[in-house]
Amino acid sequence: MTDALIIDYDAGNLRSVQRACAEVGLTADISADPDAVRRARRVIFPGVGAAGSAMKSLIRVGMDQALKEAIASGTPVLGICLGLQISFDHSEEGDTPTLGLLPGRVRRFRFDDPQLKIPHMGWNEVRRVKPHPVLAGLSPGDEFYFVHGYYPEPAEPELIYAVTDYEIEFACAVGRRNYFATQFHPEKSGRVGLRLLKAFAGWDGTC
Amino acid sequence: MLSKRLVACLDVRDGKLAKSVKFVDTKDIGDPVEKAREYYLDGLDELVFYDITASSDKRNIMLHVVEAVAEQVFIPLSVGGGIRSVADATDLRLAGAEKINVNSAAVQRPALIAECAEAVGAQNIVLSMDIRSVAADARCPSGYEIVINGGRTPMGMDALAWALEGERLGAGELVVNSIDADGTRAGYELTLTRMIAEAVRIPVIASGGAGRPEHLQAVLTEGRADAALVASMVHYGDYTCSGLKRYLHDHGVKMRMSW
Incomplete structure (x- = not known):
């Protein structure tokens, strides 16, 4: 049995996540099989693209239920980017009801200043607001790679572990119990990102 | 606050690293994989590979x-050169490219931008534009014209209009490459870069002409670019990625x- 399972639901290129996991010694399979998610030791829930089509793909194969069961059974789960966004109750993107793993909404960046580019694309500082085992390797000033036009607005402040500034301050790392998720891409964030993946590889799901 | 990006471009021909001067006479200067690793470990923010392989059987x-x-x-890996179809784009994505650069083929058939954006996500499609300065006229009111085929074929198309059209079709980012400045090491084309960066809401990567650290500083401030692309400055060992970033940070x- 491999160490981790990367959920494949037609939402982006998963091999970059798999390669980064391999770099930190985490053997990860890519699978679209809900039963494999139920059996997995740990799960990575990535994704790029639109919330609406991602939800449709998940529901079509029953992956939404499998993911909920894995989380309920205590499996450590890491959401990345769109994976984080569709973990909340609702996304403004296409007015889409989403998984409801965490309470809150996802909103679109809206700026009056035309010089502020959308999507928020590039490297930005991640500031930890409270400790979490997955963020143990983070140092002040560390930057991660972001690409997103929407941002999460958790309903409960205790879900927020790290924040980033892009005109507004938004939650870029959220979690509850054995579920943790980042808006940024650890797999594209150099050695700082690899450290985060290594911490996830050793996380037992408690915090 | 979002950081500005240092992007290094590696021109690759038949699997080997090459660098062109004014888009003519390329010469091989090493192994692209080795260079990529070296720059990554030295703090580079993003890599661009441009495939300048002439024959299709070596693609x-x-x-x-x-x-x-x-x-x-x-780090994010962007690949361009000769991309003509969604299949080309998805092959490169599967191989590990984060972003896909389209250029000449998109000028000839703009729907390629929308098709690729649909297939691999708009944020992963980069419209790369080769641009030269011309006398402003009815066809090119901005005074800048799009050229294709590695700078050899002028298209009589306005560069600013094409940038806006590319954004509308779904490009997630633009590369503004000045043919006039490319390879001169005399500095980026600031007027052109700023004109386009102020007109669009998507990020702009400035390209062509970097020779000294102050050129990067100028294009990232005065030129309003989100990222500065370098090639020969770092390829020949005159500057390092970390050294350039340190200079920019200090300024x-x-x-x-x-x-």
């Missing part, structure tokens, strides 16, 4: 290069300084 060499780089470089440009 799949590029897929192997991209795969080898993606195995050991964990007030927000850069990622820990890696």
Whole structure:
């Protein structure tokens, strides 16, 4: 049995996540099989693209239920980017009801200043607001790679572990119990990102 | 606050690193995988591979290069050169490219931008534009014209209008490459870069003409670019990625300084 399972639901290129996991010694399979998610030791829930089509793909194969069961059974789960966004109750993107793993909404960046580019694309500082085992390797000033036009607005402040500034301050790392998720891409964030993946590889799901 | 990005471009021909001067006479200067790894470890923010392989039967060499780089470089990897179809784009994505650069083929058939954006996500489609300065006229009111085929074929198309059209069709980012400045090491084309960066809401990567650190500083401030692309400055060892970033940081440009 491999160490981790990367959920494949037609939402982006998963091999970059798999390669980064391999770099930190985490053997990860890519699978679209809900039963494999139920059996997995740990799960990575990535994704790029639109919330609406991602939800449709998940529901079509029953992956939404499998993911909920894995989380309920205590499996450590890491959401990345769109994976984080569709973990909340609702996304403004296409007015889409989403998984409801965490309470809150996802909103679109809206700026009056035309010089502020959308999507928020590039490297930005991640500031930890409270400790979490997955963020143990983070140092002040560390930057991660972001690409997103929407941002999460958790309903409960205790879900927020790290924040980033892009005109507004938004939650870029959220979690509850054995579920943790980042808006940024650890797999594209150099050695700082690899450290985060290594911490996830050793996380037992408690915090 | 979002950092400005240092982007290094590696021109690859038949699987080997090449650097062109004014788009003519390329010469081989080393192994792209080795260079990519070196720059990644030295703090580079993003890598661009441009495939300048002339013969189509050697094209799949590029897929192997991209795969080898993606195995050991964990920053965004962008690939361009000769992309004509969604199949070309998805092959490169599977090999490990994060972003796909389209250029000449999109000028000839603009729907390619929308098709690729649909297939691999708009944020992963980069419209790369080769631009030269011309006398402003009815066809090119901005005074800048799009050229294709590595700078050899003027299209009589306005560069600013094409940038806006590319954004409308779904490009997630633009590369503004000045043919006039390319290879001169005399500085980026600031007027052109600023004109386009102020007109669009998507990020702009400035390209062509970098020779000294102050050129990067100028294009990232005065030129309003989100990222500065370098090639010969770092390829020949005159400057390092970390050295350039340190210079920019010391001169007030927000850069990622820990890696």
